[in-house]
Amino acid sequence: MTHKHLSYAEMMARRFAADRAVTRRRLLANGAKVGAALAVAPALGRWAAGDASAQGVVLREIGLSLTEDPRILSRFQEDTGITMEGNSQILGNQITFWLQNYQDYDVNQVNFSQNAPLLAQGAIQPFPTADIPAWNDQVIELFRVPDVPGYSERSGWPLAGTYTEEAFESGSYDTFIGTPTWxxxxxxxxxxxxxxxxxxxxxxxxxxxxAGRATLLNEPITSVMKVATYLEGTGQAEFEGALNNLTREDLAICFDFLNELKQAGQFRLFWSDFGQLVDLLVAGEIWVGDFWASACAAAVASGAPAVFVNDPAEGSNGWIQGADISAATEHYPEVTTFINWYLESGVPGAILGVQGYYSPRPDRVEPILSEQSTTVEGISDWDYWYEGAVPEERPALSERLNHIADWQAYPDEFEEYSRLWTAFTSA
Amino acid sequence: MQTAVSTEGARPISAVATVRPEGEIDRLIARNRSRTAWLLLLPALAVILIAAVAPLVTIVWVSFWRLDGLNLVRTIDTEAWRSVLRDPTFYRLALSTLQTVVIVLVLVGVLGLTAGYFLARFVTNRKLQALLLMLAILPFWTSYLIRIITWQPLFGNSGVINFILGKAGLPQMELFLFNQRAMIFAMTSLYVVFVVGPVFWALSRIDPEVIAASRSLGASAWTTFRTVELPLARGGLVVGLFFASIFLFGDYATGRLIGGGTNPMLSDAISQYAGSGQWPVAATLAVVLFGIAILVLAIFMRVYDLRKEL
Known part of the structure; x- marks a missing residue:
């Protein structure tokens, strides 16, 4: 069975219309809420109540351009009266930027593989899960209990990356390092x-x-993890550490493998950012590599026959993006309102959903995505992106959770990762 | 009449002279001047102190901090230095950085000299001269990134050059993208402009009669160039190379985008280490790079005393 994918222009037009429809429905819903707000405010959560004291507060956050989407930030303001000023950073700059500037910011929307140094250096603060009412039984199990599909026995992720060491080890899961948002x-x-x-x-x-047409991201954490996933998944090596936290001996194995390949001329280049990757794909400079799904989609939109392999034989590498709270914020209540809104409103989840990413609260995204069809003709965005309506292109989330090798994390031996990576790229 | 007016209005010099000993006034003026001179210097000194000395001292200081697990310990520790000094990777990086810089400087020197010479000697029309010089400088009015990104459609697999080669039935090439050659070539094209301008000005300043004298005394064009023009243009050449090298040492983007990240420079390693929060090693590498840069600049100063140009 073939599916008719919408053209890029048609897709964009429909997404624009869908966004407006969402706004209209929400305006109507919010109008009804205003009357009931006083009575049901606690039940609806602060965002719906439009807390008067929060009106006019200005928060600041950094994140990827995906999270700093003006559609997300303006809807947050409409809903709560709180302003969030977004500052887009590229992934590789986020640790440095945050360590230098966290005094001036409230929220860091970050890949959780960067959390460890931020926490250790006191630039973010742990906080009780109870402060985020949307973090409840409706959150996907993956982030609440161990031993479900997607949980890594070896590393303890994603739980070990979401909750503080104490909360993770005691099994209470009641204190966040940061709240997963997508x-x-x-x-x-x-x-x-x-x-x-x-x-x-x-x-x-x-x-x-x-050979000569392959590439890897010029960054040790994710690239080394993929090599390890491959080597272990094919039985060529067995590692002592978890795939996201290799030991020095494990690293030696990975880099022996990589160095030999580099000497033989396997790698054309090491890519460093989204735009560059898309250009390289469109120009046909590289054929295969650790491409991002969104970059493949962008390359396809520009006419390149790029294919993203959702679930490789050796398993995928999961990652969590979430909201960390600045150790120096003066607006803690408004920050928790923001994080709660991120999950509860379903708005960011829907915007990120059609770009291929998942929300920890799919139940809030479903009502929005079920109402729109902006990707494949005749299939709702919910069915396409979450439910696997076209499984050969986009398997269901529940299915993909069974194919996770491990989750991207900041390894204990990061300095060794970094040293060997520098030696490898400069050899 | 005039004499009368002037002597009436002003105090007679002799009157002052009786109060102040001879030469005192000059000394007073001189002392006042030196006081004012210091005041004039202060803003510049403050800027240099804040913008150059303080960061430099900080970088040296940070290179002695320590990463204790994930914690940055502000202390005096030689760990970062030891880890850099005993790792052959960094020697290789330093060496390849120096090698790249020297190769590019030689290339921009030769190209800049010939282009500057051409402009000064063979283009006699002043307007055309100005126009050509402007054309050489023009690319600098576009953003660095745009200049670098245009490389791909030009030199890429499916780029203009391969297209032409293909049409002409010649084998296609992969010379100028994602290798060290490509990086050096791109850097040369980026920085040659620094040399063309100063060399052109230096050559234009040479009195034509000097050249005429050399030629009329029987020197060939080559001998004249070698013994008269080149020594006189040396100032411009060194000034140009001086500026080019300052940019070269700090340029890591060309290596990433054109070199494909496979031939990193020290500056690239600094950015990678700082980017992952490993400040001590990043700072140590920055100090090493600074040392290499000072060394290269010192060599320039040996070749030609830039202060003569001031």
Whole structure:
């Protein structure tokens, strides 16, 4: 069965219309709420009540351009009267920027693989999960209990990355390092018709058939993790540490593998940002690599036959993006209102959802995405992006949770990762 | 009449002279001047202190901090220095940085000199001269990133050059993208302008009669260039190379975007280490890079005393 994908222009037009429809429905709903606000304010949560004392407060956050989307920030302001000023950063700058500037910011929307140094250096503060009412039984189990699909026995992630060490080890899960706001799975991608070999395995990146056309992200945490996922997933190595927290001996194995490949001319280049990756794909400079799903989508929109492999044979690498609270914020109540709104309103979840990412509160995203069809003709965005209506392109979330090798995390031996990576790229 | 007016209005010099000993006034003026001179210097000194000395001292200080697990300990510790000094990777990086800088400087020197010479000697029309010089400088009015990004459609696999080669039935090439050659070539094109201008000005300042004298005494054009023009243009050449090298040492984006991140420079490593919060190692590498830069600039100063130009 073939599916009719909307053209890029049509997709954009429909998404624009869908956003306006959401706004209209929400305005109506909010209008009704105003009358009932006094009576039901506690039940609805602060965002719906439009807390008078919070009106006019200005918060500041940093995040990826995806999270600092003006549609998200302006809806937050409409709903709560609180202003959030967003400052977009690229992934690689976020740790440095936050450590230098957290005194001037309230929220850091960050990949949780960066949390460890931020917490250790006192730039973010842990906070009780009870302060985020939307973090309740409706949150996807993955983030609430161990031993469900997607949980990594070896690393304890995603729970170990979400809750403080104490809350994780005691099993109380009552104190956040940060609140997960969206998550997804990294794998790899290729250019159809160019890349050779088995294209269901990370091995395609390391296949000599693609020598001189392969690439990796120029960053040790995620790239080394993919190599480890491949080596262990294919039985070529067995690691002592978790895939997201390798030991020095494990690292030696990974880098022996990488260095040998580099010497043989396997890698064309090491890419460093989203825009560059899209350009490289469109120009056909690279055929296979650890591409981001969103970059593949952007390349497709520009006419390149890029394919993102959702669930490689060796498993995907999960990641969590979430909201950390600045250790120096003077607006703690408004910050928790913001985080709560992020999950409860469903608005960011819907905007990020059609870009391929998941919300920890799918129940809040479903009502919005079920009402719109902006991706494949005749299929609602909810069915396409969450439910696997076109499984060969986009498996269901519940299915994908079964194929997670581990989650991106800040490894204990980061200095060694970094040192070996520098040696590898400069060799 | 005039003499009368002037002597009436002003105090007679002799009167002053009786109060102040000879030469005292000059000394007073001189002392006042030096006081004012110091005041004049203060803003500049303050700027240099705040913008150059303080950050430099801080960087040196940070290089002696320690990363204790994930905690940054503000102390005096040589750990970062030891880890940098005993790791062959960093020697390789330093060496390849120096090598890249030297190669690019030689290239921009040669190209800049020939282009400057061409402009000064072979383009006689003043307007055309100005126009050509402007054309050389023009790319600098576009953003660095745009200049670098245009590289791809030009030199890429499916770029203009390969398209032309393909049309002409010649083998396509992968010379100028994502390798060290490409990086050096791109840097040369980016920084050659620093040399063209100063060399052109230096050559234009040479009195034509000096050259005429050399030629009329039987020197060939080459000998004249070598023994008369080149020494006189040396100031411009060194000034140009001086500025080019300042940019070169700090340029890590060209290596990433054109070099493909496979031939990093020290500046790239600094950015990577700082980006992941490993400040002590980043600061140590910055001090090393600063040392190399000072070394190269000192060599320039040996070749030509820039202060003569001031």
């Amino acid at each position: 998550f997804g799975f990294d794998a790899f991608g290729y250019l159809e018709g160019q890349a050779q070999g088995d294209l269901t395995s990370y091995g395609a990146i390391f296949d000599p058939a693609n």
